Amino acid sequence: xxxxxxxxxxxxxxxxxxxxxxxxxxxxxxxxxxxxxxxxxxxxxxxxxxxxxxxxxxxxxxxxxxxxxxxxxxxxxxxxxxxxxxxxxxxxxxxxxxxxxxxxxxxxxxxxxxxxxxxxxxxxxxxxxxxxxxxxxxxxxxxxxxxxxxxxxxxxxxxxxxxxxxxxxxxxxxxxxxxxxxxxxxxxxxxxxxxxxxxxxxxxxxxxxxxxxxxxxxxxxxxxxxxxxxxxxxxxxxxxxxxxxxxxxxxxxxxxxxxxxxxxxxxxxxxxxxxxxxxxxxxxxxxxxxxxxxxxxxxxxxxxxxxxxxxxxxxxxxxxxxxxxxxxxxxxxxxxxxxxxxxxxxxxxxxxxxxxxxxxxxxxxxxxxxxxxxxxxxxxxxxxxxxxxxxxxxxxxxxxxxxxxxxxxxxxxxxxxxxxxxxxxxxxxxxxxxxxxxxxxxxxxxxxxxxxxxxxxxxxxxxxxxxxxxxxxxxxxxxxxxxxxxxxxxxxxxxxxxxxxxxxxxxxxxxxxxxxxxxxxxxxxxxxxxxxxxxxxxxxxxxxxxxxxxxxxxxxxxxxxxxxxxxxxxxxxxxxx
Amino acid sequence: xxxxxxxxxxxxxxxxxxxxxxxxxxxxxxxxxxxxxxxxxxxxxxxxxxx
Numbered sequence: 001x002x003x004x005x006x007x008x009x010x011x012x013x014x015x016x017x018x019x020x021x022x023x024x025x026x027x028x029x030x031x032x033x034x035x036x037x038x039x040x041x042x043x044x045x046x047x048x049x050x051x052x053x054x055x056x057x058x059x060x061x062x063x064x065x066x067x068x069x070x071x072x073x074x075x076x077x078x079x080x081x082x083x084x085x086x087x088x089x090x091x092x093x094x095x096x097x098x099x100x101x102x103x104x105x106x107x108x109x110x111x112x113x114x115x116x117x118x119x120x121x122x123x124x125x126x127x128x129x130x131x132x133x134x135x136x137x138x139x140x141x142x143x144x145x146x147x148x149x150x151x152x153x154x155x156x157x158x159x160x161x162x163x164x165x166x167x168x169x170x171x172x173x174x175x176x177x178x179x180x181x182x183x184x185x186x187x188x189x190x191x192x193x194x195x196x197x198x199x200x201x202x203x204x205x206x207x208x209x210x211x212x213x214x215x216x217x218x219x220x221x222x223x224x225x226x227x228x229x230x231x232x233x234x235x236x237x238x239x240x241x242x243x244x245x246x247x248x249x250x251x252x253x254x255x256x257x258x259x260x261x262x263x264x265x266x267x268x269x270x271x272x273x274x275x276x277x278x279x280x281x282x283x284x285x286x287x288x289x290x291x292x293x294x295x296x297x298x299x300x301x302x303x304x305x306x307x308x309x310x311x312x313x314x315x316x317x318x319x320x321x322x323x324x325x326x327x328x329x330x331x332x333x334x335x336x337x338x339x340x341x342x343x344x345x346x347x348x349x350x351x352x353x354x355x356x357x358x359x360x361x362x363x364x365x366x367x368x369x370x371x372x373x374x375x376x377x378x379x380x381x382x383x384x385x386x387x388x389x390x391x392x393x394x395x396x397x398x399x400x401x402x403x404x405x406x407x408x409x410x411x412x413x414x415x416x417x418x419x420x421x422x423x424x425x426x427x428x429x430x431x432x433x434x435x436x437x438x439x440x441x442x443x444x445x446x447x448x449x450x451x452x453x454x455x456x457x458x459x460x461x462x463x464x465x466x467x468x469x470x471x472x473x474x475x476x477x478x479x480x481x482x483x484x485x486x487x488x489x490x491x492x493x494x495x496x497x498x499x500x501x502x503x504x505x506x507x508x509x510x511x512x513x514x515x516x517x518x519x520x521x522x523x524x525x526x527x528x529x530x531x532x533x534x535x536x537x538x539x540x541x542x543x544x545x546x547x548x549x550x551x552x553x554x555x556x557x558x559x560x561x562x563x564x565x566x567x568x569x570x571x572x573x574x575x576x577x
Numbered sequence: 578x579x580x581x582x583x584x585x586x587x588x589x590x591x592x593x594x595x596x597x598x599x600x601x602x603x604x605x606x607x608x609x610x611x612x613x614x615x616x617x618x619x620x621x622x623x624x625x626x627x628x
Contacts, residue, residue: 010611011604011605011611012601012605014604014611014614015600015601015604015605015611015614017616018614018615018616019616020616021616021617022616022617040582040585040586041581041582041585044585044589048589048592075621075623186616220578221578223578223582223586224578224579224582226586227578227582227583227585227586227589228578228579228581228582228585229579229581229582229585230579230581249578250578297617302617303617306615306616306617306621307615309615309621309622310615311613313613314613314614314615315610315613315614318600318603318604318607318610318613318614319613319614319615319616321600322600322601322604322614322616323616323617325593325596325597325599325600326597326600328593328596328597329593329594329596329597331593332589332590332592332593333590333593333594336589336590337590396617399617399621402623403621403623406623412623413623413624480613482603482607482610482613483603
């Protein structure tokens with residue numbers, strides 16, 4: 001009996017480890033903000049479609065291509081691309097699969113350090129925030145957003161000491177392995193994360209209306225703000241360029257808004273925005289697709305590397321589905337129900353509107369916890385939960401770089417970790433130095449964490465569906481699988497996914513780079529991500545950030561070009577005879 | 578919260594709970610499956626290379 005129990009515990013542990021690796025900051029910070037910003041019902045529809053035609057297919061393609069390359073002895077993205085595409089340029093395209101996780105790690109580990117710093121400061125009673133000004137000020141001081149080098153001091157209320165601890169912790173785990181320590185971290189961390197999330201969820205859902213003088217600000221309206229498919233907005237009859245709609249949620253608030261509109265003498269109007277009108281906005285699709293990429297880690301170059309270590313008869317189909325479903329569970333059922341309803345209950349819809357991602361998590365929620373009974377405990381629990389989610393992701397981001405250096409230079413793991421450790425120490429130090437307006441972090445997140453992910457994901461699905469071919473790809477996928485991928489995914493992978501990706505990529509370029517308003521079609525100013533790099537408004541930090549990425553690209557390119565292993569891979573030969 | 582909002586929430590949350598639960602059930606009830614599934618967390622074999 002006890003042996004049976006132990007076996008079930010061990011098997012559940014495996015699932016927890018898979019789930020733990022899939023969960024990250026995007027689940028609890030990024031998703032709730034986007035869902036609220038774009039309107040729950042419409043956003044969820046676009047999100048579900050993106051999950052089915054982008055997330056699952058590209059994830060499965062990465063798993064299958066990675067395992068195939070691993071059978072030939074290649075464990076890095078350049079090796080996998082060269083072995084599959086078999087031409088001399090493929091290995092250089094594969095470098096994107098190394099650049100993305102390595103560069104994202106440079107700033108992800110900094111956000112990770114904010115999480116543990118906030119958690120400890122909450123638990124130790126050092127965080128007492130009275131209003132939004134104090135919360136924003138604390139965030140600016142902690143992160144160093146007030147100016148370059150502002151976070152470079154040893155104090156508990158700035159990021160540097162926490163970053164050092166987190167950085168050493170990550171490399172200690174990845175360097176030593178700790179006899180299963182990485183897996184143990186996920187097996188212990190994931191159940192703890194779920195328990196903390198459920199505890200927070202229970203607390204949030206029982207908040208009611210914390211301030212009796214403002215009954216509209218309650219949890220039910222918070223849930224409504226997040227999930228209602230139709231948005232009700234108060235807008236100016238003749239809006240100026242800076243006038244934004246004000247959303248109202250809840251029957252009483254809508255009645256109150258109607259009275260306000262009636263008394264305005266025609267300067268204000270009440271407007272209902274339905275699901276189909278919201279779905280006609282390409283920005284919503286871009287946001288939903290981007291969230292799927294970020295959250296499921298597809299197009300990151302991480303899955304392809306871990307899959308390469310799997311055995312020929314390991315199950316890539318159920319591995320991919322289990323990891324994705326665990327991620328969706330944490331994102332939709334936990335992340336989607338905690339953050340925004342709590343913020344609306346304490347600060348109202350107006351206090352939350354326009355805040356997404358990092359802003360919602362670090363500028364709004366600390367104030368919410370400060371106002372909540374036992375807020376120090378729950379605030380600490382929330383940020384510790386974020387830290388757990390982040391650490392399991394950041395560890396996995398290092399392996400693609402380690403595997404690449406091992407393969408390209410034909411060195412052992414210790415040498416590889418040392419080289420990558422030096423590179424990431426310099427890179428993270430760079431991001432930590434240029435903290436003014438968080439410019440370096442923001443620039444890297446845009447050009448690598450968004451742009452290059454789109455590029456890599458698109459290349460991967462085209463290689464799988466067209467270069468490899470659907471029949472060969474599905475045969476590889478089904479090797480050792482307990483379930484079969486439904487036939488509908490054949491046309492999805494071959495046609496729909498690449499077409500959808502190319503379409504949203506074009507839309508994304510038009511909107512984010514060239515400044516077109518996709519809702520109205522009007523030309524606007526070019527994105528500041530571009531003007532930061534060229535012209536009178538150029539930012540030194542942004543220019544150096546892009547130069548850093550290009551320097552890493554050149555460095556990796558030289559290593560790739562001289563590699564004996566990749567020369568064999570592009571001929572279709574195994575790494576070793 | 579409108580009834581349509583409640584429906585969207587229940588559908589979204591219900592779907593992901595059912596999907597994750599089904600995956601757990603499938604993994605636990607398929608023989609040797611726990612030895613065949615992996616995430617991006619396991620100790621890679623190259624750790625042994627320097628030991």
